Amino acid sequence: MPATLPLDSVGLVIPQTLHFDEPLELDSGKTLPHYDLVVETYGELNATRSNAVLICHALSGDHHAAGYHSMSDRKPGWWDSAIGPGKPIDTTRFFVVCLNNLGGCKGSTGPTCINPDTGRVYGPDFPIVTVPDWVRSQERLMRRLGITQWAAIVGGSLGGMQVMQWAISFPNALRHALVIAAAPKLSAQNIAFNEVARQSIFADPSFHDGHYLEHDTLPRKGLMLARMLGHITYLSDDAMRAKFGRELRAGKINFGFDVEFQVESYLRYQGASFVDRFDANTYLLMTKALDYFDPAAEFDHELSRVFAATEAEFLVTSFTTDWRFSPARSHEIVKALLKAGKRVTYAEIESEHGHDAFLVPIPDYMNVFRAYMERVSIEDATCA
Protein backbone atom coordinates (compact mmCIF):
# COMPACT_ATOMS: atom_id res chain seq x y z
CA MET A 1 0.00 0.00 0.00
CA PRO A 2 1.44 3.38 -0.95
CA ALA A 3 1.18 6.00 1.83
CA THR A 4 1.14 8.56 -0.96
CA LEU A 5 0.81 7.82 -4.66
CA PRO A 6 4.14 7.80 -6.53
CA LEU A 7 4.57 10.77 -8.88
CA ASP A 8 4.99 8.49 -11.88
CA SER A 9 1.75 6.64 -11.13
CA VAL A 10 -1.50 7.21 -12.99
CA GLY A 11 -2.98 7.43 -9.49
CA LEU A 12 -6.37 6.17 -8.41
CA VAL A 13 -8.38 4.69 -11.26
CA ILE A 14 -11.97 3.55 -11.58
CA PRO A 15 -12.84 0.78 -14.03
CA GLN A 16 -15.95 1.23 -16.14
CA THR A 17 -18.22 -1.38 -17.64
CA LEU A 18 -19.38 -0.98 -21.24
CA HIS A 19 -22.33 -2.99 -22.49
CA PHE A 20 -22.53 -4.23 -26.09
CA ASP A 21 -25.86 -5.32 -27.56
CA GLU A 22 -24.74 -6.26 -31.04
CA PRO A 23 -24.27 -10.07 -31.11
CA LEU A 24 -20.69 -11.22 -31.54
CA GLU A 25 -20.15 -14.23 -33.77
CA LEU A 26 -17.28 -16.34 -32.54
CA ASP A 27 -14.79 -18.50 -34.44
CA SER A 28 -16.33 -21.55 -32.76
CA GLY A 29 -19.61 -20.87 -34.60
CA LYS A 30 -21.34 -19.84 -31.39
CA THR A 31 -22.66 -16.35 -30.78
CA LEU A 32 -22.56 -14.08 -27.75
CA PRO A 33 -25.90 -12.24 -27.98
CA HIS A 34 -24.63 -9.37 -25.83
CA TYR A 35 -21.71 -8.84 -23.50
CA ASP A 36 -19.93 -6.46 -21.16
CA LEU A 37 -16.32 -5.31 -21.35
CA VAL A 38 -14.64 -3.82 -18.30
CA VAL A 39 -12.20 -1.08 -19.21
CA GLU A 40 -9.71 1.23 -17.57
CA THR A 41 -8.33 4.34 -19.26
CA TYR A 42 -5.43 6.58 -18.29
CA GLY A 43 -4.54 10.00 -19.71
CA GLU A 44 -6.66 12.17 -22.00
CA LEU A 45 -7.83 11.55 -25.54
CA ASN A 46 -6.62 14.51 -27.60
CA ALA A 47 -8.80 16.67 -29.84
CA THR A 48 -7.85 14.77 -32.99
CA ARG A 49 -8.40 11.43 -31.22
CA SER A 50 -5.02 10.33 -32.49
CA ASN A 51 -3.15 9.54 -29.26
CA ALA A 52 -4.96 6.37 -28.16
CA VAL A 53 -2.94 3.31 -27.14
CA LEU A 54 -4.52 -0.08 -26.53
CA ILE A 55 -2.96 -2.50 -24.04
CA CYS A 56 -3.70 -6.20 -24.57
CA HIS A 57 -3.31 -8.46 -21.56
CA ALA A 58 -1.76 -11.91 -21.27
CA LEU A 59 -3.10 -15.13 -19.79
CA SER A 60 -3.80 -14.02 -16.23
CA GLY A 61 -3.98 -10.27 -16.82
CA ASP A 62 -6.98 -7.96 -16.77
CA HIS A 63 -8.06 -4.37 -17.36
CA HIS A 64 -6.18 -3.08 -14.31
CA ALA A 65 -2.85 -2.34 -16.00
CA ALA A 66 -1.73 0.69 -14.00
CA GLY A 67 -2.43 2.76 -10.92
CA TYR A 68 -4.41 1.82 -7.83
CA HIS A 69 -8.07 1.13 -7.13
CA SER A 70 -7.77 2.32 -3.56
CA MET A 71 -5.15 3.60 -1.17
CA SER A 72 -5.27 0.23 0.56
CA ASP A 73 -4.17 -1.70 -2.56
CA ARG A 74 -1.09 -3.74 -1.86
CA LYS A 75 0.16 -3.49 -5.45
CA PRO A 76 -0.53 -1.31 -8.50
CA GLY A 77 -1.86 -2.64 -11.84
CA TRP A 78 0.03 -5.43 -13.59
CA TRP A 79 1.99 -3.22 -16.01
CA ASP A 80 2.54 -0.19 -13.80
CA SER A 81 6.26 -0.46 -14.60
CA ALA A 82 5.59 0.70 -18.17
CA ILE A 83 2.47 2.89 -17.94
CA GLY A 84 2.36 6.28 -16.22
CA PRO A 85 3.70 9.82 -16.41
CA GLY A 86 7.27 9.69 -17.76
CA LYS A 87 7.17 5.92 -18.27
CA PRO A 88 7.52 4.33 -21.73
CA ILE A 89 3.75 4.50 -22.27
CA ASP A 90 3.60 8.08 -21.05
CA THR A 91 0.10 8.97 -19.88
CA THR A 92 0.85 12.68 -20.25
CA ARG A 93 1.10 12.04 -24.01
CA PHE A 94 -1.17 9.06 -24.63
CA PHE A 95 -4.73 8.05 -23.89
CA VAL A 96 -4.27 4.49 -22.71
CA VAL A 97 -7.03 1.88 -22.85
CA CYS A 98 -6.89 -1.55 -21.24
CA LEU A 99 -9.73 -4.05 -21.06
CA ASN A 100 -10.49 -7.41 -19.54
CA ASN A 101 -10.95 -9.81 -22.45
CA LEU A 102 -14.10 -11.81 -23.08
CA GLY A 103 -14.04 -15.04 -21.11
CA GLY A 104 -12.16 -13.26 -18.33
CA CYS A 105 -13.10 -13.27 -14.69
CA LYS A 106 -12.62 -9.64 -13.70
CA GLY A 107 -15.91 -8.19 -14.86
CA SER A 108 -16.05 -8.70 -18.62
CA THR A 109 -18.53 -11.36 -19.72
CA GLY A 110 -17.05 -14.75 -18.92
CA PRO A 111 -17.65 -18.10 -17.23
CA THR A 112 -18.47 -16.58 -13.84
CA CYS A 113 -21.31 -14.48 -15.33
CA ILE A 114 -24.96 -15.44 -15.66
CA ASN A 115 -25.88 -17.04 -18.99
CA PRO A 116 -28.96 -15.08 -20.17
CA ASP A 117 -30.29 -18.19 -21.94
CA THR A 118 -30.41 -20.32 -18.81
CA GLY A 119 -30.36 -17.86 -15.95
CA ARG A 120 -27.50 -19.90 -14.49
CA VAL A 121 -23.79 -19.22 -14.27
CA TYR A 122 -22.05 -19.96 -17.59
CA GLY A 123 -19.32 -22.04 -16.02
CA PRO A 124 -18.01 -24.53 -18.58
CA ASP A 125 -20.73 -23.54 -21.08
CA PHE A 126 -19.07 -20.24 -21.86
CA PRO A 127 -18.01 -20.55 -25.48
CA ILE A 128 -14.33 -20.93 -26.28
CA VAL A 129 -13.00 -17.60 -27.47
CA THR A 130 -10.02 -17.08 -29.76
CA VAL A 131 -7.51 -14.28 -30.27
CA PRO A 132 -9.38 -13.12 -33.43
CA ASP A 133 -12.65 -13.11 -31.39
CA TRP A 134 -11.02 -10.89 -28.79
CA VAL A 135 -9.69 -8.53 -31.43
CA ARG A 136 -13.16 -8.23 -33.00
CA SER A 137 -14.60 -7.32 -29.60
CA GLN A 138 -11.76 -4.84 -29.04
CA GLU A 139 -12.49 -3.24 -32.41
CA ARG A 140 -16.05 -2.60 -31.26
CA LEU A 141 -14.67 -1.12 -28.08
CA MET A 142 -12.49 1.17 -30.19
CA ARG A 143 -15.52 2.45 -32.11
CA ARG A 144 -17.48 2.87 -28.88
CA LEU A 145 -14.69 5.09 -27.53
CA GLY A 146 -14.81 7.22 -30.67
CA ILE A 147 -11.35 6.15 -31.83
CA THR A 148 -10.78 5.43 -35.52
CA GLN A 149 -7.10 4.48 -35.32
CA TRP A 150 -4.84 3.51 -32.45
CA ALA A 151 -1.49 5.31 -32.29
CA ALA A 152 -0.17 1.97 -31.03
CA ILE A 153 -1.32 -1.38 -29.71
CA VAL A 154 0.96 -2.96 -27.15
CA GLY A 155 1.03 -6.40 -25.58
CA GLY A 156 3.31 -9.05 -24.10
CA SER A 157 3.00 -12.83 -24.49
CA LEU A 158 -0.64 -13.66 -25.31
CA GLY A 159 -1.13 -9.89 -25.44
CA GLY A 160 1.50 -9.71 -28.21
CA MET A 161 -0.50 -12.26 -30.18
CA GLN A 162 -3.53 -9.95 -30.02
CA VAL A 163 -1.35 -7.10 -31.29
CA MET A 164 -0.32 -9.19 -34.31
CA GLN A 165 -3.93 -10.20 -34.89
CA TRP A 166 -5.00 -6.55 -34.87
CA ALA A 167 -2.40 -5.69 -37.53
CA ILE A 168 -3.66 -8.63 -39.61
CA SER A 169 -7.43 -8.21 -39.09
CA PHE A 170 -7.66 -4.41 -39.11
CA PRO A 171 -4.57 -3.16 -40.98
CA ASN A 172 -5.40 0.53 -40.94
CA ALA A 173 -6.78 0.62 -37.39
CA LEU A 174 -3.30 0.97 -35.85
CA ARG A 175 -0.12 2.83 -36.73
CA HIS A 176 2.27 0.88 -34.50
CA ALA A 177 2.31 -2.70 -33.24
CA LEU A 178 4.48 -3.51 -30.21
CA VAL A 179 4.82 -7.27 -29.93
CA ILE A 180 6.71 -8.26 -26.79
CA ALA A 181 7.85 -11.75 -25.72
CA ALA A 182 5.38 -13.39 -28.09
CA ALA A 183 5.33 -16.16 -30.69
CA PRO A 184 3.56 -16.57 -34.03
CA LYS A 185 1.98 -19.77 -32.69
CA LEU A 186 2.55 -22.18 -29.82
CA SER A 187 5.08 -24.98 -30.12
CA ALA A 188 4.16 -28.55 -29.22
CA GLN A 189 6.00 -28.02 -25.94
CA ASN A 190 3.94 -24.88 -25.19
CA ILE A 191 0.72 -26.80 -25.87
CA ALA A 192 1.96 -29.68 -23.74
CA PHE A 193 2.43 -27.39 -20.75
CA ASN A 194 -1.07 -25.98 -21.27
CA GLU A 195 -2.50 -29.48 -21.46
CA VAL A 196 -0.89 -30.50 -18.16
CA ALA A 197 -2.33 -27.33 -16.61
CA ARG A 198 -5.79 -28.21 -17.91
CA GLN A 199 -5.56 -31.82 -16.79
CA SER A 200 -4.59 -30.74 -13.30
CA ILE A 201 -7.77 -28.61 -13.13
CA PHE A 202 -9.92 -31.41 -14.55
CA ALA A 203 -8.47 -33.88 -12.03
CA ASP A 204 -9.56 -31.82 -9.04
CA PRO A 205 -12.61 -33.57 -7.45
CA SER A 206 -14.08 -30.13 -6.77
CA PHE A 207 -14.11 -29.27 -10.48
CA HIS A 208 -17.54 -30.87 -11.07
CA ASP A 209 -17.11 -30.71 -14.85
CA GLY A 210 -16.72 -26.97 -14.56
CA HIS A 211 -19.93 -26.45 -12.52
CA TYR A 212 -18.02 -25.86 -9.29
CA LEU A 213 -19.70 -22.52 -8.55
CA GLU A 214 -23.10 -24.20 -8.53
CA HIS A 215 -21.67 -26.70 -6.06
CA ASP A 216 -20.45 -23.78 -4.01
CA THR A 217 -16.85 -24.88 -4.24
CA LEU A 218 -13.65 -24.20 -6.20
CA PRO A 219 -11.10 -26.55 -7.82
CA ARG A 220 -8.45 -24.98 -5.63
CA LYS A 221 -5.88 -27.77 -5.83
CA GLY A 222 -6.18 -28.07 -9.60
CA LEU A 223 -5.93 -24.37 -10.38
CA MET A 224 -3.09 -24.03 -7.90
CA LEU A 225 -1.18 -26.80 -9.62
CA ALA A 226 -1.82 -25.23 -13.03
CA ARG A 227 -0.46 -21.92 -11.82
CA MET A 228 2.58 -23.53 -10.19
CA LEU A 229 3.40 -25.20 -13.48
CA GLY A 230 2.86 -21.91 -15.29
CA HIS A 231 5.22 -20.11 -12.95
CA ILE A 232 8.01 -22.57 -13.66
CA THR A 233 7.70 -21.74 -17.36
CA TYR A 234 7.68 -17.99 -16.70
CA LEU A 235 10.99 -18.02 -14.83
CA SER A 236 14.38 -19.02 -16.19
CA ASP A 237 16.65 -21.62 -14.64
CA ASP A 238 19.05 -18.77 -13.80
CA ALA A 239 16.35 -16.62 -12.23
CA MET A 240 15.18 -19.50 -10.04
CA ARG A 241 18.75 -20.26 -9.01
CA ALA A 242 19.38 -16.61 -8.17
CA LYS A 243 16.10 -16.22 -6.31
CA PHE A 244 15.97 -19.48 -4.36
CA GLY A 245 18.98 -21.65 -5.06
CA ARG A 246 18.61 -24.71 -2.84
CA GLU A 247 17.82 -22.62 0.19
CA LEU A 248 15.91 -24.45 2.91
CA ARG A 249 13.13 -22.83 4.88
CA ALA A 250 14.11 -24.45 8.17
CA GLY A 251 17.83 -24.43 7.45
CA LYS A 252 18.00 -28.27 7.30
CA ILE A 253 16.27 -31.11 5.52
CA ASN A 254 13.58 -32.95 7.45
CA PHE A 255 13.16 -36.09 5.36
CA GLY A 256 9.49 -35.34 4.68
CA PHE A 257 7.12 -33.97 2.08
CA ASP A 258 6.25 -30.68 3.71
CA VAL A 259 7.62 -27.49 2.21
CA GLU A 260 11.39 -27.64 2.68
CA PHE A 261 13.03 -25.74 -0.17
CA GLN A 262 12.27 -22.05 -0.62
CA VAL A 263 11.28 -22.64 -4.23
CA GLU A 264 8.52 -25.00 -3.04
CA SER A 265 7.26 -22.37 -0.66
CA TYR A 266 7.28 -19.76 -3.44
CA LEU A 267 5.38 -21.93 -5.88
CA ARG A 268 2.79 -22.97 -3.31
CA TYR A 269 2.27 -19.35 -2.32
CA GLN A 270 1.93 -18.21 -5.95
CA GLY A 271 -0.49 -21.05 -6.68
CA ALA A 272 -2.60 -20.53 -3.58
CA SER A 273 -2.89 -16.77 -3.96
CA PHE A 274 -3.83 -17.18 -7.63
CA VAL A 275 -6.83 -19.32 -6.71
CA ASP A 276 -8.27 -16.43 -4.72
CA ARG A 277 -8.19 -14.07 -7.68
CA PHE A 278 -8.73 -16.23 -10.73
CA ASP A 279 -11.38 -18.50 -12.15
CA ALA A 280 -10.50 -22.03 -13.29
CA ASN A 281 -12.84 -21.97 -16.32
CA THR A 282 -11.28 -18.70 -17.45
CA TYR A 283 -7.84 -20.28 -17.09
CA LEU A 284 -8.96 -23.16 -19.31
CA LEU A 285 -10.33 -20.74 -21.92
CA MET A 286 -7.16 -18.65 -21.97
CA THR A 287 -4.94 -21.70 -22.51
CA LYS A 288 -7.17 -22.71 -25.43
CA ALA A 289 -6.94 -19.24 -26.98
CA LEU A 290 -3.17 -19.63 -26.80
CA ASP A 291 -3.18 -23.13 -28.30
CA TYR A 292 -5.44 -22.14 -31.21
CA PHE A 293 -3.57 -18.98 -32.19
CA ASP A 294 -1.98 -19.64 -35.58
CA PRO A 295 -2.65 -16.82 -38.05
CA ALA A 296 -0.47 -18.45 -40.71
CA ALA A 297 -2.64 -21.58 -40.81
CA GLU A 298 -4.94 -19.98 -43.39
CA PHE A 299 -1.97 -18.90 -45.51
CA ASP A 300 -0.22 -22.22 -46.17
CA HIS A 301 1.71 -21.65 -42.93
CA GLU A 302 3.63 -18.85 -44.62
CA LEU A 303 3.78 -16.12 -41.98
CA SER A 304 5.11 -13.48 -44.37
CA ARG A 305 1.90 -13.79 -46.42
CA VAL A 306 -0.14 -13.15 -43.27
CA PHE A 307 1.72 -9.90 -42.76
CA ALA A 308 1.54 -8.86 -46.44
CA ALA A 309 -1.53 -6.66 -45.93
CA THR A 310 -0.47 -5.13 -42.60
CA GLU A 311 0.16 -1.39 -42.52
CA ALA A 312 1.46 -0.91 -38.99
CA GLU A 313 5.10 -0.41 -38.14
CA PHE A 314 6.35 -3.10 -35.73
CA LEU A 315 8.55 -3.20 -32.68
CA VAL A 316 9.29 -6.81 -31.75
CA THR A 317 11.06 -7.48 -28.45
CA SER A 318 12.33 -10.71 -26.89
CA PHE A 319 14.33 -11.63 -23.80
CA THR A 320 17.42 -13.82 -23.79
CA THR A 321 16.39 -16.23 -21.01
CA ASP A 322 12.73 -16.52 -22.03
CA TRP A 323 12.27 -20.19 -22.89
CA ARG A 324 8.47 -20.10 -23.03
CA PHE A 325 8.55 -17.78 -26.06
CA SER A 326 12.25 -17.70 -26.77
CA PRO A 327 14.04 -15.12 -28.97
CA ALA A 328 13.92 -17.72 -31.76
CA ARG A 329 10.12 -17.40 -31.78
CA SER A 330 10.40 -13.62 -32.14
CA HIS A 331 12.91 -14.18 -34.95
CA GLU A 332 10.15 -16.02 -36.83
CA ILE A 333 7.92 -12.95 -36.55
CA VAL A 334 10.70 -10.54 -37.54
CA LYS A 335 11.86 -12.67 -40.44
CA ALA A 336 8.32 -12.86 -41.82
CA LEU A 337 7.90 -9.09 -41.50
CA LEU A 338 11.25 -8.53 -43.25
CA LYS A 339 10.26 -10.90 -46.03
CA ALA A 340 7.00 -9.00 -46.41
CA GLY A 341 9.05 -5.77 -46.64
CA LYS A 342 7.42 -4.20 -43.57
CA ARG A 343 8.95 -1.62 -41.27
CA VAL A 344 10.14 -3.53 -38.20
CA THR A 345 12.57 -2.98 -35.38
CA TYR A 346 13.76 -5.91 -33.31
CA ALA A 347 15.36 -5.76 -29.86
CA GLU A 348 16.68 -8.80 -28.00
CA ILE A 349 17.04 -7.77 -24.37
CA GLU A 350 19.63 -9.34 -22.07
CA SER A 351 17.74 -10.49 -19.02
CA GLU A 352 17.78 -13.24 -16.45
CA HIS A 353 14.05 -12.99 -15.73
CA GLY A 354 12.76 -15.55 -18.23
CA HIS A 355 9.33 -14.93 -19.77
CA ASP A 356 8.35 -12.66 -16.87
CA ALA A 357 10.95 -10.14 -18.08
CA PHE A 358 8.35 -8.34 -20.17
CA LEU A 359 6.82 -7.04 -16.93
CA VAL A 360 10.18 -6.10 -15.35
CA PRO A 361 11.55 -2.56 -15.85
CA ILE A 362 14.94 -3.69 -17.21
CA PRO A 363 16.83 -0.49 -18.18
CA ASP A 364 17.75 -1.57 -21.75
CA TYR A 365 14.17 -2.70 -22.35
CA MET A 366 12.67 0.49 -20.96
CA ASN A 367 15.09 2.63 -23.03
CA VAL A 368 14.10 1.04 -26.32
CA PHE A 369 10.41 0.94 -25.34
CA ARG A 370 10.50 4.63 -24.34
CA ALA A 371 12.42 5.69 -27.46
CA TYR A 372 9.91 3.88 -29.65
CA MET A 373 6.86 5.33 -27.92
CA GLU A 374 8.41 8.81 -28.14
CA ARG A 375 8.63 8.36 -31.90
CA VAL A 376 4.98 7.29 -31.95
CA SER A 377 4.09 10.44 -30.04
CA ILE A 378 6.19 12.78 -32.22
CA GLU A 379 4.72 11.30 -35.41
CA ASP A 380 1.28 11.80 -33.96
CA ALA A 381 2.05 15.44 -33.23
CA THR A 382 3.28 16.04 -36.79
CA CYS A 383 0.22 14.30 -38.28
CA ALA A 384 -2.22 16.30 -36.19
Next chain:
Amino acid sequence: MRIDHAIISDWIAPNSRVLDLGCGECALLRELRQSRNTTGYGLEISIDKLAKCVEGGTPVIQANLDQGLSPWFEAQSFDYVIMTHTLQAMRYPEKLLQEMVHVGREAIITFPNMGYWKNRLQFALGGRMPVTNALPYGWFDTPNIHLCTVRDFEALCADLGLRILGCEMIDSQQRSGRWMRFAPNLLGETAIYRLTAA
Protein backbone atom coordinates in the same frame (compact mmCIF):
# COMPACT_ATOMS: atom_id res chain seq x y z
CA MET B 1 28.18 15.02 -44.59
CA ARG B 2 31.25 12.88 -43.88
CA ILE B 3 33.26 12.25 -47.02
CA ASP B 4 32.82 8.46 -46.90
CA HIS B 5 29.08 8.95 -46.53
CA ALA B 6 29.11 11.40 -49.45
CA ILE B 7 30.91 8.91 -51.69
CA ILE B 8 28.50 6.12 -50.73
CA SER B 9 25.53 8.42 -51.23
CA ASP B 10 26.74 9.17 -54.79
CA TRP B 11 26.65 5.45 -55.56
CA ILE B 12 23.10 4.94 -54.32
CA ALA B 13 20.23 5.27 -56.79
CA PRO B 14 17.18 7.20 -55.55
CA ASN B 15 14.31 5.27 -53.97
CA SER B 16 16.36 2.10 -53.48
CA ARG B 17 16.26 -0.44 -50.66
CA VAL B 18 19.29 -0.37 -48.40
CA LEU B 19 20.57 -2.61 -45.62
CA ASP B 20 23.31 -1.18 -43.36
CA LEU B 21 25.32 -3.77 -41.43
CA GLY B 22 26.69 -2.52 -38.12
CA CYS B 23 24.66 0.65 -38.60
CA GLY B 24 25.66 2.24 -35.27
CA GLU B 25 23.22 5.01 -34.50
CA CYS B 26 21.87 4.93 -38.07
CA ALA B 27 23.51 8.22 -39.16
CA LEU B 28 24.21 6.95 -42.70
CA LEU B 29 20.72 5.49 -43.13
CA ARG B 30 19.14 8.77 -42.03
CA GLU B 31 21.32 10.71 -44.50
CA LEU B 32 20.46 8.32 -47.31
CA ARG B 33 16.77 8.54 -46.50
CA GLN B 34 17.00 12.32 -46.82
CA SER B 35 19.32 12.57 -49.82
CA ARG B 36 18.23 9.48 -51.76
CA ASN B 37 14.77 8.69 -50.36
CA THR B 38 15.91 5.17 -49.53
CA THR B 39 14.07 2.63 -47.39
CA GLY B 40 15.51 -0.30 -45.50
CA TYR B 41 16.96 -1.40 -42.22
CA GLY B 42 20.00 -1.24 -40.03
CA LEU B 43 21.58 -4.20 -38.28
CA GLU B 44 23.22 -3.46 -34.95
CA ILE B 45 24.43 -5.56 -32.04
CA SER B 46 24.54 -2.83 -29.36
CA ILE B 47 21.24 -2.17 -27.59
CA ASP B 48 22.33 1.39 -26.70
CA LYS B 49 23.01 2.25 -30.35
CA LEU B 50 19.76 0.52 -31.33
CA ALA B 51 17.83 2.81 -28.98
CA LYS B 52 19.40 5.81 -30.78
CA CYS B 53 18.27 4.41 -34.16
CA VAL B 54 14.76 4.04 -32.76
CA GLU B 55 14.84 7.66 -31.59
CA GLY B 56 15.75 8.69 -35.13
CA GLY B 57 12.91 6.63 -36.57
CA THR B 58 15.01 4.11 -38.49
CA PRO B 59 13.94 0.45 -38.43
CA VAL B 60 16.76 -1.62 -37.02
CA ILE B 61 17.28 -5.29 -36.21
CA GLN B 62 19.38 -6.26 -33.21
CA ALA B 63 21.59 -9.04 -34.49
CA ASN B 64 25.11 -10.42 -34.36
CA LEU B 65 26.72 -10.18 -37.81
CA ASP B 66 29.02 -13.09 -36.99
CA GLN B 67 25.89 -15.24 -37.28
CA GLY B 68 25.47 -14.07 -40.85
CA LEU B 69 22.57 -12.59 -42.79
CA SER B 70 20.81 -15.77 -43.90
CA PRO B 71 18.84 -16.10 -40.62
CA TRP B 72 17.14 -12.82 -41.48
CA PHE B 73 17.07 -11.98 -45.16
CA GLU B 74 16.06 -13.56 -48.43
CA ALA B 75 18.26 -13.53 -51.54
CA GLN B 76 18.36 -10.26 -53.50
CA SER B 77 16.00 -8.45 -51.14
CA PHE B 78 18.00 -5.19 -51.18
CA ASP B 79 19.49 -2.96 -53.84
CA TYR B 80 22.51 -2.22 -51.65
CA VAL B 81 24.00 -3.88 -48.60
CA ILE B 82 26.39 -1.45 -46.92
CA MET B 83 29.00 -2.18 -44.26
CA THR B 84 31.20 0.67 -43.06
CA HIS B 85 34.29 0.07 -40.91
CA THR B 86 33.02 -3.28 -39.70
CA LEU B 87 34.48 -5.96 -42.00
CA GLN B 88 37.77 -6.00 -40.09
CA ALA B 89 35.99 -6.84 -36.83
CA MET B 90 34.09 -9.81 -38.27
CA ARG B 91 34.80 -13.41 -37.36
CA TYR B 92 34.22 -14.64 -40.94
CA PRO B 93 34.73 -11.67 -43.30
CA GLU B 94 34.84 -13.81 -46.44
CA LYS B 95 31.50 -15.47 -45.65
CA LEU B 96 29.89 -12.15 -44.86
CA LEU B 97 31.09 -10.65 -48.16
CA GLN B 98 29.46 -13.50 -50.03
CA GLU B 99 26.25 -13.09 -48.05
CA MET B 100 26.21 -9.37 -48.78
CA VAL B 101 26.16 -9.87 -52.54
CA HIS B 102 23.63 -12.69 -52.07
CA VAL B 103 21.17 -10.59 -50.06
CA GLY B 104 21.76 -7.40 -52.07
CA ARG B 105 22.28 -6.55 -55.72
CA GLU B 106 25.42 -4.63 -54.74
CA ALA B 107 27.64 -4.52 -51.66
CA ILE B 108 29.34 -1.33 -50.48
CA ILE B 109 32.19 -1.81 -48.03
CA THR B 110 34.58 0.53 -46.28
CA PHE B 111 37.58 -0.65 -44.29
CA PRO B 112 40.84 0.75 -42.86
CA ASN B 113 43.71 0.06 -45.28
CA MET B 114 46.71 -1.42 -43.50
CA GLY B 115 48.80 -0.58 -46.58
CA TYR B 116 48.42 3.17 -45.95
CA TRP B 117 51.87 4.78 -45.88
CA LYS B 118 51.54 5.97 -42.27
CA ASN B 119 50.74 2.44 -41.12
CA ARG B 120 53.69 1.10 -43.11
CA LEU B 121 55.95 3.75 -41.63
CA GLN B 122 54.96 2.99 -38.05
CA PHE B 123 55.47 -0.70 -38.65
CA ALA B 124 58.69 -0.44 -40.66
CA LEU B 125 60.48 2.25 -38.68
CA GLY B 126 58.95 1.93 -35.22
CA GLY B 127 58.68 -1.85 -35.44
CA ARG B 128 55.30 -1.74 -33.71
CA MET B 129 51.65 -2.29 -34.63
CA PRO B 130 50.26 0.94 -36.12
CA VAL B 131 48.01 3.15 -33.99
CA THR B 132 46.31 5.94 -35.95
CA ASN B 133 43.06 7.90 -35.92
CA ALA B 134 41.53 5.28 -38.18
CA LEU B 135 42.98 2.44 -36.07
CA PRO B 136 43.04 3.87 -32.57
CA TYR B 137 43.38 0.59 -30.62
CA GLY B 138 46.31 -1.20 -29.08
CA TRP B 139 47.04 -4.72 -30.41
CA PHE B 140 45.68 -6.22 -27.17
CA ASP B 141 42.31 -4.48 -27.02
CA THR B 142 41.45 -4.03 -30.67
CA PRO B 143 38.11 -5.35 -31.97
CA ASN B 144 39.78 -5.40 -35.40
CA ILE B 145 40.76 -9.04 -35.77
CA HIS B 146 40.93 -9.21 -39.58
CA LEU B 147 42.86 -6.22 -40.86
CA CYS B 148 43.90 -6.16 -44.51
CA THR B 149 45.41 -3.97 -47.21
CA VAL B 150 43.76 -2.82 -50.43
CA ARG B 151 45.71 -5.47 -52.33
CA ASP B 152 44.68 -8.17 -49.84
CA PHE B 153 41.05 -7.16 -50.22
CA GLU B 154 41.15 -7.18 -54.00
CA ALA B 155 42.85 -10.58 -53.97
CA LEU B 156 40.04 -11.93 -51.76
CA CYS B 157 37.42 -10.46 -54.09
CA ALA B 158 39.12 -12.21 -57.01
CA ASP B 159 39.20 -15.50 -55.08
CA LEU B 160 35.52 -15.19 -54.18
CA GLY B 161 34.61 -14.22 -57.73
CA LEU B 162 33.30 -10.81 -56.71
CA ARG B 163 33.32 -8.07 -59.35
CA ILE B 164 34.58 -4.64 -58.27
CA LEU B 165 32.31 -1.97 -59.71
CA GLY B 166 34.15 0.96 -58.19
CA CYS B 167 36.54 2.01 -55.48
CA GLU B 168 37.57 5.26 -53.81
CA MET B 169 40.27 6.06 -51.25
CA ILE B 170 40.20 8.60 -48.44
CA ASP B 171 43.39 9.83 -46.74
CA SER B 172 43.92 10.91 -43.14
CA GLN B 173 42.98 14.51 -44.06
CA GLN B 174 39.57 13.19 -45.16
CA ARG B 175 40.47 13.96 -48.78
CA SER B 176 39.57 11.83 -51.75
CA GLY B 177 40.89 12.48 -55.23
CA ARG B 178 41.79 10.99 -58.57
CA TRP B 179 45.49 11.28 -57.78
CA MET B 180 45.13 8.60 -55.11
CA ARG B 181 44.25 6.07 -57.79
CA PHE B 182 47.90 5.92 -58.87
CA ALA B 183 48.78 4.20 -55.60
CA PRO B 184 45.62 3.46 -53.66
CA ASN B 185 47.27 0.91 -51.36
CA LEU B 186 49.78 3.56 -50.28
CA LEU B 187 47.67 6.72 -50.29
CA GLY B 188 44.31 5.53 -48.98
CA GLU B 189 43.76 5.36 -45.24
CA THR B 190 40.19 4.22 -45.75
CA ALA B 191 39.09 2.19 -48.75
CA ILE B 192 35.55 2.19 -50.15
CA TYR B 193 34.52 -0.59 -52.51
CA ARG B 194 31.45 -1.32 -54.53
CA LEU B 195 31.00 -5.01 -55.39
CA THR B 196 28.60 -7.35 -57.04
CA ALA B 197 28.44 -11.08 -57.57
CA ALA B 198 30.26 -11.79 -60.82
